[in-house]
Amino acid sequence: MTRRRAALGGHTYEFADLRALLAAATPERSGDVLAGVAASSEQERVAAQGLLADVALSTFLDEHVVPYDEDEVTRLIVDSHDAEAFAPVASMTVGELREHLLRPSTDTTALAAGLTPEMVAAAAKLMRLQDLIAVGRRTPVVTAFRSTVGRPGTMATRLQPNHPTDDPAGVTASIVDGLLLGCGDAVIGINPATDSPQRTTELLHLIDDVRARYAIPTQSCVLAHVTTSIEIMERGAPVDLVFQSIAGTEAANSGFGVRLELLREAHEAALALDRGTVGTNCMYFETGQGSALSADAHHGVDQQTLEARAYGVARAFDPLLVNTVVGFIGPEYLRDGKEITRAGLEDHVCGKLLGVPMGVDVCYTNHAEADADDTDALLTLLGAAGCSFVICVPGGDDVMLHYQSLSFHDALYARQVLGLAPAPEFAEWLSTMDLLDEAGRVRELPAAAMRTLTAGVR
Template structure:
């Protein structure tokens, strides 16, 4: 049953029609919610909604769904998988009390890990709405989420990178050159992941074989992924292709996932298929999910729910499959959803906080489109803040400009900056490989070793000589 919420503030009375309406009105300003017609109409209404939300018992979220249980399989997943025993530690708290507890010394890494399964996405979305940026950073830093496949992601004082060697024509030689370029900058421990310009099974298999050849030849302790539709990856596995990770974009409502052409059953099939290959050496997390605020709205499947809460609900889908990596592509959709640098920075911190609190290995594609009111200085700010919060991984792209997807993100050298100023290192197995290959020296600084650079240049020439063709 949907409840209404009412609060009198001075001589004014504010009415909120439902939990979803209250959550939307309490959300910090962003263009997507305004476009959807769910945001607060004034700063006063937003503050009152936040005050009302802060007084709300956490138990409310178990009694009222923002999207009906009967009509949405994501809601059913959230409710049916909720761990009531784990929730007992905080069941007596309001949303405001929960914020204060999260910021206290009592909520340490071990305690937060035990609590994960007792929290719903709506609970963590709600508390994030009444937190400052520094609160989001402080709590996220305490959340420790460790996953593994051929290396270990998410350990303390580590920052991994996805090496993203996209090419506008899927030239295998061009992709290979970008891979070697990224490796020389110490990038690629989270994954070497390619967005194919042509999305079909045969092209995906070609790209998988290229990355497999590079990884095996140089014995690189990392994993590869072609960011193709999950059904293509399942077919590639059936063909015997060297699949490490299964990729899929996901949303927080059943309708959003319908537009992606997926459902929970399909993801389960893909997860089981990848696990059956047993290709991991130090772990068996085989899924890679990407999300982003605004996907439900762009699919017209948001049900009156604000975009940040829809995003948090996507994390319930991801959590169900124990992924190696989850990546919020925070500014990719455009200014219609996150208008400027300020909104992108806030959304990135929210997503990272919510994901880690729910137990996910959260990374962030710190990015913006060319028509957004943002620039690279905004991305530097978000990169630094997420580094302080111990984000699991970021993107690494030649020159920070993805020439295939046409958006701006973080470069190979941006990862070097973050690691250097914040004292962070790559995944331990990958760090050891970098040192052995003399890409890193004894004090863990990158140096462009002439001998190794020549070796990689020779490899590219060999690829161009006939064994691999773009």
């Protein structure tokens, strides 16, 4: 480990190792303060950012923020690094990588396999919001199952019809509501109130029946634990996407009850079902800054760097979808709208630079210093940044998980204002169902389509 020093304003700042330097260079957020790793002042943060800009990218291949021998995530990152893809930037520093990524001529997608999570996290720490937006927009990641997600000019949505008791009628009503408003092209995904094999299977059949009845080109997911998904796949349940929450350290993933080998088993089982029509990406991961810290599994690393490491886990399994639930853990980790906004844009660009199909749950808990103006702003910025998908719930209020997210109408706003379209297969289905007008906009409560889609709903 190398100590690094910087003199600024008559004071000398010293950072014991790369881990400490990365933490001190991170724009302020409450989680790093809680963990005791944040810069003690803005002056120290500026000094750390100056030092970080001069760190050679090759340093990250030798100096690990979480020890190689102690952590399977570190081993995955190091052992899967592509030296050939890294070659074009191998001689650069972090600051030079930032400048390289901002050049319009740079093919950012070609670098993905050559960049480590720590490299992209470091570059993001040196970016202002407009940099994060510009780089994210120029780094599309396209995946497919029954619909194609991530194409430039599109923004897909996860239709999240959660219900506090998993009531079939309530879930179905929410699904219909979302479909009528043009949502659900990324996935129709339910957080179950009870994570049991029986309930998970029942909910999967419910979604699959709706999807098959109306030939909807989308995929279903019940966000049960990966072990539940493996069990019900063996029983013949209609599993499209296997879901799992993941984090950036082995210890944090153990807190979620998963290891990399378990994820590999689930991935292979889902591939074997061969349920996709336009692609084979069949995994869905959720992440969020602060998850490792909340599990006391952060190893003294700042939460943004650990979040990027979670994307290093995700990309090993060729997922269809990955999203950060950016404000869900609470103000202990992201205190207010400003911190949530910064984190959402950081997460989006870091995932994209690593080749991960990034979406964002634009959300906050009711005890955070945030409100709907903050979600409006972040949604708009993410739409400009080329975000692959966002999550939408009826009315923007999740009645099961008790947090505030986006509504179906918010997705319509973003698509209309920013000129974005749904996933192409889903847009064609909406048109076939007479849910779009001649300009490609979702119609206002089309009576014929309403009668068709609500037939049989009780």
